[in-house]
Amino acid sequence: MEEKKDEVVVEHKKKIVVVPGELITDERKKLGQHVFIENGKVYSDTLGLSYPSSSVAYVVPLSGRYLPQRDDLIIGIVERLTMKGAMVNINSIYSCYLSADSVRDKLELGTIVSAKVDSVNETNEADLFDTRVFFGGEIISVTPSKVPRMVGKNGSMLSVLKEGTGCNLLVGRNGWVWAKDGDTAKLVKALRLIEKEAHFDNLTVKVEAFLKGKKVK
Amino acid sequence: MAKKNEKIEYVKNGKRVDGRKVDELRPIKMEVGVLPNADGSAYLEWGQNKVLVGVHGPKEALPKHKQNPYKGLVRFVYRMATFSVPDRKNPRPGRREVEISKVSGEALEKAIFLENFPNCAIDVYLEIFDSNAGSRAAGITAASLAIADAGIPMKDLVCAVGVGKAGGEIILDLNKTEEDAPDAVDIPIAIMPRTKEITLLQMDGLFTKAEWKKASKLAFEGCDQLKKMQEEALRKKFDTAEKKK
Numbered sequence: 001m002e003e004k005k006d007e008v009v010v011e012h013k014k015k016i017v018v019v020p021g022e023l024i025t026d027e028r029k030k031l032g033q034h035v036f037i038e039n040g041k042v043y044s045d046t047l048g049l050s051y052p053s054s055s056v057a058y059v060v061p062l063s064g065r066y067l068p069q070r071d072d073l074i075i076g077i078v079e080r081l082t083m084k085g086a087m088v089n090i091n092s093i094y095s096c097y098l099s100a101d102s103v104r105d106k107l108e109l110g111t112i113v114s115a116k117v118d119s120v121n122e123t124n125e126a127d128l129f130d131t132r133v134f135f136g137g138e139i140i141s142v143t144p145s146k147v148p149r150m151v152g153k154n155g156s157m158l159s160v161l162k163e164g165t166g167c168n169l170l171v172g173r174n175g176w177v178w179a180k181d182g183d184t185a186k187l188v189k190a191l192r193l194i195e196k197e198a199h200f201d202n203l204t205v206k207v208e209a210f211l212k213g214k215k216v217k
Numbered sequence: 218m219a220k221k222n223e224k225i226e227y228v229k230n231g232k233r234v235d236g237r238k239v240d241e242l243r244p245i246k247m248e249v250g251v252l253p254n255a256d257g258s259a260y261l262e263w264g265q266n267k268v269l270v271g272v273h274g275p276k277e278a279l280p281k282h283k284q285n286p287y288k289g290l291v292r293f294v295y296r297m298a299t300f301s302v303p304d305r306k307n308p309r310p311g312r313r314e315v316e317i318s319k320v321s322g323e324a325l326e327k328a329i330f331l332e333n334f335p336n337c338a339i340d341v342y343l344e345i346f347d348s349n350a351g352s353r354a355a356g357i358t359a360a361s362l363a364i365a366d367a368g369i370p371m372k373d374l375v376c377a378v379g380v381g382k383a384g385g386e387i388i389l390d391l392n393k394t395e396e397d398a399p400d401a402v403d404i405p406i407a408i409m410p411r412t413k414e415i416t417l418l419q420m421d422g423l424f425t426k427a428e429w430k431k432a433s434k435l436a437f438e439g440c441d442q443l444k445k446m447q448e449e450a451l452r453k454k455f456d457t458a459e460k461k462k
Contacts, residue, residue: 017452019365019374019451019452020365020370020373020374021372021373021411034370036330045330045370045371046369047365047366047368061368064368123335145368199455
């Protein structure tokens with residue numbers, strides 16, 4: 001019985017690893033991210049996962065630098081102070097400017113902030129809003145393209161992580177995770193597990209088992 | 218090494234000096250993601266050649282006057298280790314290394330969507346640990362893997378191979394003995410296999426038109442083989458975990 005159920009799930013969202021320049025489809029489909037058209041055919045432009053049964057041709061990359069997008073929630077570190085604010089490292093190509101007036105707390109070197117991306121220009125520089133300052137805690141760096149797996153559907157993975165480690169957690173879309181209190185060593189191990197197996201199904205179940213101390217094969 | 222005035226038969230009964238067929242590549246081993254500190258990396262063994270590549274970026278191109286607001290830069294650095302050749306090599310970058318850095322960078326540039334990264338630079342650092350002819354072809358092949366591993370958008374992987382002539386025969390992937398033949402012709406050629414576009418073509422020696430036709434056919438076939446190996450190496454990084462499951 002169980003096997004049959006698995007089969008259906010696998011067929012529904014079957015995914016394959018594609019390399020740059022690999023043919024995704026020669027049908028007419030809506031185009032998503034990380035694909036390009038040449039002579040009416042759709043090709044992947046990156047190393048990632050493709051979903052052949054989907055009505056949209058797109059590729060989810062398995063690696064790559066974070067490029068800011070509108071409305072992303074990100075975590076940054078103040079790396080330089082200027083006259084009226086600070087430059088914040090957001091683990092992307094460029095740092096962002098943060099006005100001292102936009103936050104109540106004093107910005108110092110190394111201050112951790114979270115913010116949302118207001119807008120991005122054509123050279124991938126971002127403007128931030130909704131800034132909050134964090135006190136204490138630590139930052140764990142993960143692969144930016146795998147962040148959605150660390151949050152899960154409706155935050156399912158996030159709640160599993162919070163419950164299993166007892167940490168205060170904030171996952172930035174730019175690949176930085178802020179964690180405070182709780183078992184951060186265990187959290188790091190769990191995050192590495194997600195990173196390693198981000199392209200497999202039923203990851204939440206696996207991580208839950210890992211956090212409960214069961215052996216994961 | 219052959220002695221002076223000794224006559225070598227470069228192709229005998231369809232076999233070459235090292236026992237290969239005329240259209241056979243040397244044994245190749247590729248691995249991806251070997252350097253955790255780089256954004257992307259690759260290690261390649263091609264016969265006796267050993268190449269390690271690390272890719273950083275895209276990042277802001279500095280100094281600022283080097284920036285191009287329309288597209289990104291590829292900064293390719295090809296270096297040979299002092300112990301990579303029989304006599305010690307001076308570690309100072311020489312004429313040859315500067316030239317290879319330039320042409321290899323340009324060969325890879327064609328495959329990357331640089332317009333996505335205005336004002337940015339992609340740094341490719343390549344170190345040759347051991348060399349035995351065809352190191353720039355090995356370098357380009359490995360660098361294209363490392364760039365794909367870094368998640369940088371590309372039109373296609375780039376494969377490079379050497380073709381040429383030794384002892385009057387057109388052969389694929391020359392080794393050092395064949396490259397030193399008196400009538401040797403050596404052509405490193407880099408290809409994007411999907412569209413069959415050539416991104417690098419250099420030549421040492423002289424070729425007739427008919428010879429070139431034959432040689433280019435060999436090169437395209439060799440690159441198809443290489444592309445398969447590259448794809449396999451990239452997929453392997455993500456399939457290993459699946460097998461354990």
